[in-house]
Amino acid sequence: MFKVMGLACSMAATILCMAPQAAQAAYPEKPITIVIPFAAGGAADTLGRLLAEKIGQKVKQPVIVENKPGAGTLIASQHVANAKPDGYTLLLAASSLGTIPSINKDARYDPVESFVPITQVASVVHVISVNPEVPVKNVKELIAYLKQNKGKVSYASLGTGSSTQLEAEMFKSMADVDMQDIPYKGSAPALTDLISGRVQVMFDAWASTGPYAKAGKVKVLAVTTDKPSPSIPDMPTISEAVPGFSAMPWLGLVAPKGTSPAVVEIIYKAVHESVQQEEVKDRFRTLGLDVIGSDPATFGDFIRKDVQTWGEVIRKAHITVNP
Template sequence: MGSSLLLAGALGFSSSASAAYPDHAIRLVVGFSAGGTTDVVARIVGKEIGDALGQPVVVENRPGAGSNIATEMVARADPDGYTLYMVAVTSAINQTLYKNLRFNLVEDFSPVALAVRVPNVLVVNPKVPVNSVKELVDYAKANPGKLNFASSGSGTSIHMAGELFKQLADIDVTHIPYKGSSPATTDLIGGQVDYMFDNMPSAWPHVEADKLRALAVTTADRSKTAPNLPTMQESGFPSFDVSSWFGVIAPKGTPDDIVTKLNEAILAALAKPEVQQRLEDLGAVPAKTTPAEFGDFIKSEVESWAKVVTASGATVD
């Protein structure tokens, strides 16, 4: 009898705690440095979650190991709804790229919601004497081994886009990985690297400021942000279709009612015209899913990127 009462009390406390959620600040962890696309999207979405739930959402940047440090940290956090993760396509790629991960993206998290999809854009330092994808390929072939391309880290979609381009164009270029899109872009602007496939939100302001030159977007369709910019497919690579995505996940075991509250807050935010406009101005396309739909999406992304990683031969121990 005593144990039954104790169990009932514990269940009652749990239910009450969930009902009161949130009663203090929520931490939204980002696996990359401040200023990159993951960080930008996290701050937009985080503010809206905080406004909807009445508690501040604090974005915490934990860059390193292609975002795996942050991912593992959140996987091991208490499943109470107060530690969330802004997951990116990178994590789906890492599941195959890294051989000794101490977490499983599909099994160790509670999916909350997909937030946005983001096209990548091929940008070059303005001093590189090219104005189109074809000219870049021709220049690289005329100067084998001399060009290098940056990425936000080994195994990111930005890196994989670069490797795919290298394979399809059959060019001899060198990959230079960085700890995030922001430092990579800084060196690209400074001329330390020659080109990169960056996310549209972080790259486009530099294009508009004439600090970078855009050659093409990586999605099958042109971007609303840059309707005059051709796609990689239009530029001679008919199979090229790469995009990034960002969403919110929580540690496995986070109560369903808390996950539902967070999902509803994100969907409400994405339904706001001003939020949609801000995201679209950055080149991001809002996406809306249930937690279950996002879980299925993550699983399919892990499976599809496994094929790309395997074909590229890339691996990290």
């Protein structure tokens, strides 16, 4: 009798141990939502919809895109930070995930502690450009020009806390030069003024700057990453003139804190396999993006370093949206 009872207990324990594994193996059992912190139509939205399609094909469930723009991505980030950590609500995070809390005291999330990293999907190719009338051919000559014209040069940014402003402020600090920030509500009006000469310098995405550069309306000097971009491999880097300079705006997937490693691994593998496809890489290039596809641990380390780097830039430049 005792043997029978022991066997029954052993079987019950085995069933209990297997239950969580069975539940994990069943993921996903319903549609997944990717929250995008931008309005429909832009490069990030296009990327998010492409990811949704590819992930859906891999996990055999629909993946829905939900746009939640506003407050420099703060609204979407806080929404996902507060979502149930079951793997059914993900965030297509941007670089601002890490910078907003340093700029906006109303941010109610921690970029490291409130989320679980899944994968850094891509980097957004950014370049430094000048008006064609600025008499420089490279970054080294631009630095000399800025030193000779202290207080006379302006740069265009996309507003307080934008990657374009932060990159310019990092450049100012590391190159020991001076430029005045002129904020705009979008790349189009900023580029219009760069072309006209109202502003002389601009950091912005290659996707928006590239067509004007190819038409000879602006002069692109370098990419902001520390290594050449696969999208424009012949373009020099700022770091060649300013050692240590590295700015890589990014897009990646994160989940609410508490999401299980098993779920994270399923999504990571689906994305990683998808971004290795040549058709996906080609589509990324047309959007001005370089494929990354890093694993969760590597992405987590990157976020921590990114938060520290830009936090220092923000503090040094006294950047805030609500002083």
